[in-house]
Amino acid sequence: GIQVEQSPPDLILQEGANSTLRCNFSDSVNNLQWFHQNPWGQLINLFYIPSGTKQNGRLSATTVATERYSLLYISSSQTTDSGVYFCAVEGDAGTYKYIFGTGTRLKVLA
Amino acid sequence: SAVISQKPSRDICQRGTSLTIQCQVDSQVTMMFWYRQQPGQSLTLIATANQGSEATYESGFVIDKFPISRPNLTFSTLTVSNMSPEDSSIYLCSVLGGSGANVLTFGAGSRLTVL
Numbered sequence: 001g002i003q004v005e006q007s008p009p010d011l012i013l014q015e016g017a018n019s020t021l022r023c024n025f026s027d028s029v030n031n032l033q034w035f036h037q038n039p040w041g042q043l044i045n046l047f048y049i050p051s052g053t054k055q056n057g058r059l060s061a062t063t064v065a066t067e068r069y070s071l072l073y074i075s076s077s078q079t080t081d082s083g084v085y086f087c088a089v090e091g092d093a094g095t096y097k098y099i100f101g102t103g104t105r106l107k108v109l110a
Numbered sequence: 111s112a113v114i115s116q117k118p119s120r121d122i123c124q125r126g127t128s129l130t131i132q133c134q135v136d137s138q139v140t141m142m143f144w145y146r147q148q149p150g151q152s153l154t155l156i157a158t159a160n161q162g163s164e165a166t167y168e169s170g171f172v173i174d175k176f177p178i179s180r181p182n183l184t185f186s187t188l189t190v191s192n193m194s195p196e197d198s199s200i201y202l203c204s205v206l207g208g209s210g211a212n213v214l215t216f217g218a219g220s221r222l223t224v225l
Contacts, residue, residue, distance in 0.1 A: 041218070048213045090212075098143075
């Protein structure tokens with residue numbers, strides 16, 4: 001089955017810093033999402049981005065499907081950005097069964 | 111986007127007992143899934159809940175341990191049967207069709223601790 005690896009596994013930032021999170025996947029995908037899991041466990045959808053670039057405020061994401069990776073950019077980080085970031089890709093085309101990556105645990109210090 | 115309510119939000123259970131988790135969606139959805147998140151780990155798909163028929167289970171998950179019902183397009187239950195401490199996890203209901211047709215949206219999860 002498809003493998004989804006994220007890097008770095010852990011990241012500590014000072015408030016105001018920028019960061020880039022990476023998601024590599026082992027096969028071509030039709031669907032890809034980025035999620036933020038807050039410290040209370042709630043999963044929030046950040047981007048649906050099977051290809052191309054999207055921006056939402058301080059966050060942006062880019063997926064290069066032909067090279068099998070996606071990047072999530074966080075600018076001017078805030079303490080509320082802390083939590084775990086997951087990318088998820090559709091395992092088998094047309095099933096909508098999303099396979100989750102290994103996650104990046106982010107802590108932003110005040 | 112769809113709003114998903116899960117009950118219970120958390121529970122502490124005794125070994126050998128079973129617990130049923132409910133998932134209610136505020137609109138009709140075609141596809142509904144159950145995921146498990148073990149402590150400190152990523153999410154793993156348990157099964158696809160099929161309306162009016164048996165759920166489709168992923169490798170490593172069986173119906174006897176995780177029976178699932180889906181009587182209509184807005185409601186599903188997951189039962190964790192004969193629990194052991196290894197079943198201590200967050201169980202999450204998700205549906206397809208958040209702010210887009212292929213967007214996966216999650217409920218708040220049910221955090222189970224088995225003693």
